Amino acid sequence: MDDASPTKVTLVDIARMAGVGVGTASRALSNAKNVAPATRARVLRVAEDHHYVVSPEASRLARGNTGRVALVVPHLSRWFFGSVVEGLDSVLRGADLDVLLYHVGGVSDRHDFFDKLPARRKVDAVVVVGFQVEEAERIRLETLGVQIVAAGGQTATYPSVHIDDHVASRQAVDHLIHLGHERIAMLEAIDPDQPHLPSTRSPAYYEALGQAGIDIDPTLVVTAPWGGEDGAASMGRLLGHPDPPTAVFAHSDEVALGAIRTLRRAGLEPGRDVSVVGIDDHPLAALSDLTTVRQDPAQQGVLAGQMLLGMLDGRTPAEKPMTVPTELVVRGSTAPPRPRRTR
Template sequence: MAQSSRKINMADVARAAGVSMATASRALNNESGVSEATRRRVRAVAEELSYVVSPEASRLAGGATGRVAVVVPHISRWFFATLLEGLESVLRAAELDVLLYHVDGIEDRHDFFQRLPARRKVDAVVVLAFPVGEEEQRRLELMGVTIIAAGGQHAPYPNVSIDDETAGRQAVDHLLFLGHRRIAMIAAVDPDQPDEVQPSGRSNAYYAALREAGIPLDERLVVTVDWGGAEGADAMAKLLSQPEPPTAVYAHSDEVALGAIRTLRRAGLRVPEDISVIGIDDHPIAELTDLTTVRQPVREQGERAGRMLLKILQGEETDRDVVVPTQLVIRGTTAPPRA
C-alpha cells in the first residue's frame, strides 16, 4: 500500500482493513467482540502502514490503554521477583505493557495510595503479595479499573495464592508425625507493612496443630521477628536460652529457617540430630542446603494471575479465587527427636 508523508491514524487503518473505526480500535487494543481473523487482518494492515497505537489517544477515546499497573512491596527479594517474572511473561505475550510501582515502606505505601499515580493510565492493577487495608481498598476503587491480586492478600479481589494456613499445617504436622512435642515457632512479619494487614495464616496453623494434638501452648517457644535470615538467627538464640529448648523449630520462611540453622551450628548443635528445622517456600537455596520445607509454586502464581487478568479484560468467565497447592519436601533437616 502506498503511504503519504502525513502521520498515519486509526481511520487509515480501518479504511485499509475494510472495518469500522470501533472495530479497528478493539482489534488493536486486544478487546473482545472481534473475530480472530479480523484481528489478524487489522494488525497486519497496521504493521504495513507502520501505525503505532497511542496509549494516551486510546485512553482519551475511552478505549483500552494496553497498560497494567503492578504494585509490589519488594523487588529485590526472590519471592516477589519470581512472582513478578511469571506475571510479566504472560502480559508481555499478550502485548500488554507493565507499569511497575515499587511501594517499599510505610511512607511509600501512604504516598502511593494518596496520589494513585496510575489513575486513568491503566486498564488494570495487579497487587503482588501486598495485603490491602480497607481505606486502601477504597482508594484503589476510585481508579475504576479491574483489580486482581497474586501471592497473598486480604481484600475482596480476584486472586491467585497458596493457602498459608494449609502450608503451615503441612510443616507442623510433619514435625508432629516425627514425634516432636516441644515445637517452637519463629514467626516472621514484614516491618515495611502496617500491623493491621500482616497475614496470620502461618501462625494460625501452628496454634491449631498443637491444639489438635493436645499439646499445651508454651508462649516461650514463640518468637516473632522481622522477615530475614539474620532475624531468624537471633530468634533461634532466644529459643536456645530457654531452660528447656525445643526439639524442633517451625519457621515461617526458608530464609528464617536457615538463619536459625546457622545459630544452631555455631552453638555446636547438630541438625537434625539435636534439633529439627523446617521452613516454607522452597527458596532456591533450600535445595542446596538440604532444608526440609513446604514448596509453593511462586512463578506459577504470577503466570496464573496474568491469565486470569487477560480473561477478565476480555470479558470471559474465569475462576476468581484460585488456590495453588503446596507440597511438603522432606530433606535433611528434620528427623525424629532423640529418645
C-alpha cells in the same frame, strides 16, 4: 537513504503509498474485518517496507483504552516477589498489555502509590504482589473503575491468588509431629510494614499441637520480622531456653536459614540435633538441605494474570480468591528427635 532517518511516517502516508484510504489502512493494520485480502497484504507490505508502526498514543487516544496494568511490588529483590512478577509478566505481556512496574518500598510508598496512581489515570488495573490492600484504598480504585487483583498475598476480599497458609503450616508442623517431636518451637514472622496483621501461619501451629495432644508452651514462640537475620536472632533466644525445643517451625525459609546458622554456630547440626522446617522452598533452601513446604510463586503470578485478563477482557465477573496447592519437601534438616540425655 533507504530508511536512514526515523522520520515520521504516519498512517496517512502508508495509506497513500498503498493507494487506499486511511480507514482501510487502519483496518488492514489492526486486523479488522472487511478488508480484501489483497488490499490487506498490500498495506502490510508497504508498512513493513517503511518500518511503520502505529503510534500507541494516538491509537489509544482514539480507541479510548489505556492497555496498561500496574504491578505493585514491595520487595522485588526477594525470590518470592520476583517470581510472582515473572509469572504475571509472562501472562500479561502475552495479552499485549503494558506492564508498569511500581516498586513500593515501605508502607508510606505504598500509600503514595494509591494516592498518585489514580491522579494520573494511567492504568486499567492494578495487581498487588504479596501484601494487603486497605479497604479504603480498594474502594478508591473501584470507584475509579480500576480493577484490582492480588497475587501471592493473604486471603482478601478482592480477587486474589495465594497459597493456603493454614494448610501449608499444617504440612510443616504435622511433619515435625509425625517425626515424634513434642517440644516444637515456632519462629513467627511478621511483615514489618504491616505489623498489625496477625500471621496467617500461626493458628495452624496451635491447632496441630492441640490435636496431637501436645501442650502449648508460649515461651517456645518467638515473633520477629521475616528476614534471615531476624530468624537467626530468634533462634538465639530459643537456645537460651532452659528446656530448648527439639524442632523449629519457621514461617519462611529465610527465617529457617537464619535459625540454621545460629544452630551451627552453637555447634548444633540441623536435623541431627534440632529439626528445622520452613515454608517456601526458596531455591537456596535446597542448598542448605532445608526441609520445607514448597509453593510456586510464579504459578501464582500466572494465575493472577489470567484472572485479571478475564476481568478485563471477557467481562468475566470478578472471580473469588483462589488457592494453589503446597507440598512438603523433606530434606536433611528434619529428623526424629534424639533421645534426651536428661529427663
